[in-house]
Structure formats: C-alpha cells, structure tokens
Amino acid sequence: SQEAAWHLQDFPIQGQSHSVVILSIHLKDGQSIFFKENQAETALRRESAACTTLTAYFDLNVSDLGAHQYLYQDIPNHYVFKNKKWVKRLALSHHKEKAIDISDREDNLVNYTIDRNNLLWNDLNSDQLLAVDAILKSVVDLNSQKCFYIDGPGGSGKTFLYRALIQKVNLIGKKSLIIARAGIAATLLPGSITCHSAFSLPLDLTSVKFPRLTQTKKEFLKSIDLRIWDEAPMAPGTALEIIDLIFQDLMGIKTPFGGKVVVLGGDFRQVLTVIKKESRCAIIASTIKKSSVWPLFLTFKLKRNMRAITDPDFSKWLLDIGDGTIPSPPTPKNQFSVEVPISFISNDILTDIFGNSFTYADVENFSKHSILCPRNEDVRLINERVLINLKNVEQMSFYVIDSVKNDDGAEDHDLQVNIPVEFLNILNPSGLPQYKLNLKIGCIVVLLINLSVNKGLCNGTRMIVRAFRPNVLQLEIIIGSFSGTVHFIPRISLDTSNDPALPFNFVRHQFPVCLKYAMTINKSQGQTFDKVGLYLPEPCFSYGQFYTGCSRATKSNCLKIQVQDTTRRGKWITGKL
Structure with a gap:
C-alpha cells in the first residue's frame, strides 16, 4: 500500500500538513453537553461542561484587550485552547517583558555574531587567509575549484580556520557541515558530527560499502554547500571514494562530489589510519593520498605553528621530526632514531606532570595535564599510579x-x-x-x-x-x-x-x-595540553606517534619524555641537541 511504501522509504510521517483546530459554532446556551445516563442534572451544574471554544473566545476578549484584533477563525494562530481557556502561545524566549525586548535581543545576537566573525577574520594569518579566500570563492562560484586540502602540522591553526570559514559561509546564507573521523575530534568544533553519523558509514572504514541513507538524511546532505572533513588522513581512501559516490548519487550528476565544495584538513605527519596486522606499504596504500579522487584536491599549506608561536625553536624541532629531516644518530639499517634534547628528559614522569600528591582543589589545574603512552597496558599502569596520589577524597571500586x-x-x-x-x-x-574500575571524587x-x-x-x-x-x-x-x-x-x-x-x-x-590521567598517543590527536609527558617503555610502533605526542605541547618547557632503560630502547637515544 501507499502507507507501507512511505514507511519503507523512511519518509517522515508527522508534520506533513497543517494542524487542525475545531472551533465550535452554536447559539447562546446551545452548546452540546455530554453526560452519562441519569447524570444530566449534575452535568448541567458543571461550569466547565458549558465552556466551548466559542464561549472561551468571548471570555478572552473581556480579559485580554490584545485579542480584539483577531477574528474567531484567526484566534488559534495566536492562542492555544487549554483547560477550557484560550492561552496566549508562548514565544521561544522566556522573557516576561514586552515584545519589543525580544527584538532588541535578536539585534544584539546578530551584532555579536558579526563582531565575533570580524574578530576571527582579522586574526587569520596570511596562509590561512589565502585558503579561506579561495574556499569562499568556490562556494559562490559554480565554475571554480571545488576540492581543497588544508595541510597543517599540529597547532598550525586548522581549527581556527574552520571556525572563521564557517561563520563567513553562514553570513552569506549558505550552509556548512563539519565532520570528523573520531568522536573526540567532532567535539572540538561546535555543530560537528562524525563521518559515521553523517553518512551512515560502519565503524570499520577499511572495507566500506555504499550505505543506505534515510530520506531525511539525503535531504539534509543535499542542502549543505560546504563540507569540511577534519583529521581526514586518519580515514582510508576507500571512505573518501564512497563519499564521492554518495554526493554524485544525491545530486544526480557525475561530477566529483556532486559539484559540492569539499574541504579536507589534517596532517600526514601524525597518526594515519590503523590497519591491524598490515605492512607499512599496505598502510600507505590505504591513505587518502592513494585514492582515485585525491588528484582533484588543491592543497594549501599552513606553515606557522600557532600553538608554539612563542617558542620558535621548539616549533622547528617538531616540524623537523614530522618531516623526517631532523639529524639522526647512526643506527642499524632500516631504523630511525631521534636525539631527544636533554631538557626534555625526565626520570620520574608522574612527579613532573602531576606532582607527588594532589587534592580535590588541584583537580581543575591538572585537568589540562596528561601523560601519553604508545600502548594501552602502559596507560592503565600510569592511571592507577596517579590515582593513588589523589588524597583525602571518597573512593569506590566498581566491578563488571x-x-x-x-x-x-x-x-x-x-x-x-x-x-x-x-x-x-x-x-x-x-x-x-x-574488570575493576577504581574511582575517586575529582578523578x-x-x-x-x-x-x-x-x-x-x-x-x-x-x-x-x-x-x-x-x-x-x-x-x-x-x-x-x-x-x-x-x-x-x-x-x-x-x-x-x-x-x-x-x-x-x-x-x-x-x-x-x-x-584518563594518561592516554594513548593515538587518542590524543587533535587535543592540546598545558603539560605533556611521554612515557616510552618501548619505542613507538606506529607512524607519526612520536611527532603526534610531542606536538600536543605548546612550549618546550611543557614537554617531558621518560625513556625506560629496557632491551628495546635502541631507537631512542638521549643526549644534548
């Protein structure tokens, strides 16, 4: 039937037409009154039984002079019939003042948005401004370049660029959408969602099939003029190709991404997509750079580390590690070594980052400190040791x-x-x-x-x-x-x-x-901390992990690295830079 087909296509069921309000019409004392057998006199004595939408309309005009301007058939547009009375419809704002105050509030909000947008725009550096100008032009010009990639090392201001870009796009009456590979990356920008949620993709993106989208989601994606994908290098190339096909299908044209503007952002120096038990060659082959649609993207490079702008030597050291150009001490064949400056070396990473002990009053300060490790087992060990140092608070253990x-x-x-x-x-x-979750108040x-x-x-x-x-x-x-x-x-x-x-x-x-006093390096990608410790009982095992961990810090004096003296220490050599 038609109704079954409507349900199968996931079309919306409610809100498809006007709501209907039945208005009573009757002579004086001629309204219908319903009552049970042998209860007629009781029903007549009930005052509420005699009240209808018409009698309530007359009462409204007595008590509310503002209702005089409305005819009976127009009254449901401005009042709601509730508890046998016409009650004025509530505005979205909860102000009790006159209506003119609501208009002032709206004007102030618009002015604040414009001022905030100008503030972001004025703070863009030359590299960011060049990228934003080109992308804004593509949003309004149907024949211009539509695919862009923002290449920026950790802390180069990609998130700040996205904020300024979105506000400019919204001001010209266009719609934008920010998606991210991981949920935590999506929370760093307001209004962001994960790529899994946006396109109904599975959690494992290494083998993606064409998803089934609801009609509501199709209409939503078609209405978006600018799509920004943050931390795109963390996703495999197959996911990017599937999204290209999704937009072509939605827009009904065979042009890349359906002719819509797509902006990818990220840093190939950081952690790439994770493929279990695969070789380095297989991981590289799965990146978006090896995708069939990658040649369509115009790259803009953000070269200035805004996160470490007050420490240019530290910024250069990070970039040299990410680019693989840092001088390397002699090591066995096929091994890469990093000479860590002696100022970064720590013999007790817990004390350097969190101190010997702390109380509930110190929680806010330590919330922006973190120790990063390559493996989960090291993270669990560090977390339990730090929890012991939280003193004078209630503790409880929870079992699974x-x-x-x-x-x-x-x-x-x-x-x-x-x-x-x-x-x-x-x-x-x-x-x-x-199995056992130990928690304290303030942890x-x-x-x-x-x-x-x-x-x-x-x-x-x-x-x-x-x-x-x-x-x-x-x-x-x-x-x-x-x-x-x-x-x-x-x-x-x-x-x-x-x-x-x-x-x-x-x-x-x-x-x-x-x-989460400690976390894996992979989990930390996209975040910034006031104080960062790298605990390395073993060498980093994944591409970009060491660079990602170090680049979470804003200055050189905010970074400490502890290297355990184990048999697998070989790749990490400490000494003077």
Whole structure:
C-alpha cells in the first residue's frame, strides 16, 4: 500500500500538513453537553461542561484587550485552547517583558555574531587567509575549484580556520557541515558530527560499502554547500571514494562530489589510519593520498605553528621530526632514531606532570595535564599510579558483570560452561572498561563510546567525576565546546561483536569510562595540553606517534619524555641537541 511504501522509504510521517483546530459554532446556551445516563442534572451544574471554544473566545476578549484584533477563525494562530481557556502561545524566549525586548535581543545576537566573525577574520594569518579566500570563492562560484586540502602540522591553526570559514559561509546564507573521523575530534568544533553519523558509514572504514541513507538524511546532505572533513588522513581512501559516490548519487550528476565544495584538513605527519596486522606499504596504500579522487584536491599549506608561536625553536624541532629531516644518530639499517634534547628528559614522569600528591582543589589545574603512552597496558599502569596520589577524597571500586552471548545476542549456556567467568574477567579488549574500575571524587575519566556527539558525549571525551553511586556517575566535561556541562552516566552493556581477535562474543556490563590521567598517543590527536609527558617503555610502533605526542605541547618547557632503560630502547637515544 501507499502507507507501507512511505514507511519503507523512511519518509517522515508527522508534520506533513497543517494542524487542525475545531472551533465550535452554536447559539447562546446551545452548546452540546455530554453526560452519562441519569447524570444530566449534575452535568448541567458543571461550569466547565458549558465552556466551548466559542464561549472561551468571548471570555478572552473581556480579559485580554490584545485579542480584539483577531477574528474567531484567526484566534488559534495566536492562542492555544487549554483547560477550557484560550492561552496566549508562548514565544521561544522566556522573557516576561514586552515584545519589543525580544527584538532588541535578536539585534544584539546578530551584532555579536558579526563582531565575533570580524574578530576571527582579522586574526587569520596570511596562509590561512589565502585558503579561506579561495574556499569562499568556490562556494559562490559554480565554475571554480571545488576540492581543497588544508595541510597543517599540529597547532598550525586548522581549527581556527574552520571556525572563521564557517561563520563567513553562514553570513552569506549558505550552509556548512563539519565532520570528523573520531568522536573526540567532532567535539572540538561546535555543530560537528562524525563521518559515521553523517553518512551512515560502519565503524570499520577499511572495507566500506555504499550505505543506505534515510530520506531525511539525503535531504539534509543535499542542502549543505560546504563540507569540511577534519583529521581526514586518519580515514582510508576507500571512505573518501564512497563519499564521492554518495554526493554524485544525491545530486544526480557525475561530477566529483556532486559539484559540492569539499574541504579536507589534517596532517600526514601524525597518526594515519590503523590497519591491524598490515605492512607499512599496505598502510600507505590505504591513505587518502592513494585514492582515485585525491588528484582533484588543491592543497594549501599552513606553515606557522600557532600553538608554539612563542617558542620558535621548539616549533622547528617538531616540524623537523614530522618531516623526517631532523639529524639522526647512526643506527642499524632500516631504523630511525631521534636525539631527544636533554631538557626534555625526565626520570620520574608522574612527579613532573602531576606532582607527588594532589587534592580535590588541584583537580581543575591538572585537568589540562596528561601523560601519553604508545600502548594501552602502559596507560592503565600510569592511571592507577596517579590515582593513588589523589588524597583525602571518597573512593569506590566498581566491578563488571561478564557473560557470553551467541550471534543472536542471547546468552549461550554451552559456551558459559566451557568459558568460566573468571577467564572473562581478566580480558581487557580494546574499547571495553576494565574488570575493576577504581574511582575517586575529582578523578579524571574518559568516555569509551559515542553516547551523544550533539551533547559532547563521545569516545575520547575527558570528564571529572563529581559524584558516584553504585549505578550512576555524575561527570563534568572538561574538554571542547561542551566544557562545563554535567551528565549522569549509567552502567551500560558493551559487547565484543566487532573484535575479530576474539573467537567468541561476550558482554561486559559496566560504566563506559576509564581513568584518563594518561592516554594513548593515538587518542590524543587533535587535543592540546598545558603539560605533556611521554612515557616510552618501548619505542613507538606506529607512524607519526612520536611527532603526534610531542606536538600536543605548546612550549618546550611543557614537554617531558621518560625513556625506560629496557632491551628495546635502541631507537631512542638521549643526549644534548
């Protein structure tokens, strides 16, 4: 039927036509009154029974002089019939003053937006201004270049450029959309969403198929004039090609990206897309630079490190590491070594970053400090050691509930017999909380899943524990545009269905958080800290990790590096620069 087809196409069901209000018409005392058998006299005595939309209209004109200007048939546009009375429709603003105050508020908001936009525009450097001018021209000129790539090292002002660009585009009446590979990157810019949410892509982007989009999402994507993809080098080239096909299909033309403006941004010096158990050649071959659509992009380079602008020597050192041009001490064949300046070396990374001990009053200061490690096991060790140093606060331990599930999501009793719960408890799959979660009031945690990107609750969001109960945590966000907002997070059941390394699927019921005084280098990409420590018990194993970790700091005196004296220390040589 037509209704079934409408549902299958995911067309909206509600809000498709005008709402209808039935207005009563009757003579004086001629309204209809409904009553149960043998209750006629009781119904007549009820004052509310005699009230209709017409009698209420007459009462309204007695009590509200402003209603005199409206005819009976026009009254529903300005009043709502509620509790047998016409009540004035509420404005979006909660002001109780006259209507003229609402207009003043709107004017002030517009003026603030214009002033804020001019402030951003005036602060753009020459490299940023060159890129923004070209992109703005492409938004209004149908025949100009449509594909751009903003190449900037960590701290070069890519996020600032995006903000200025979006505000300019909005002022000329065009629509823009910012997407990011990771949820945490999406929270750094207001209004951003992940590429998975925007295009209904799977979490694993290495083997992407053409997604099925709802009609609402299709209309939304078609209406966007400018699309910005932040941290694009973290995504594989196949994802970029699929997005190209999506826009061609939406716009009905075979031009690249449907003739829409697409801006990619990122830094190929940092961590690239992660492909498990693949060679270096395979990883490079999977990047967007090897994509069939990459030659269409015009590259703008941001050369100035705005994050470390007050420390030009440190900025140059970072760029030399990222470009691979830093002088390298002699090492065995096929190995790359970095000579770390002696001023960066730390013998006790915990003390240098967080001190010997701290209290609840110090939490705000330490919220912008972090220790970065290449591997998860080192992160867990550092987090527990730092938590011990948080003194004089309430502490509680939370334990998980583990169970084995079959492919249909139901409990598998046969597997549970062969796989004891004690074995499940010692497993620490990536993306799942630990068996025992130790928390203190004022400790810093990170969210492990995307709960609501629109509210800043996504994988990688750092938060402070303000209170806890056995089944709920009160957390305050301390990063990005949602900083300061408080949320209540319950226990959630998380499974390992997307982990091919496990031969079975098990479910862990726990708070979706973990301690985050330390984090992996990959998780830190896109963030900035006041004080950064690199803890390297083993060499960095992935391309760009060392550069990414170092570039999270703003100045040389904000960076400390501790290298463990182990048998695998070989790649890291300390000494004077």
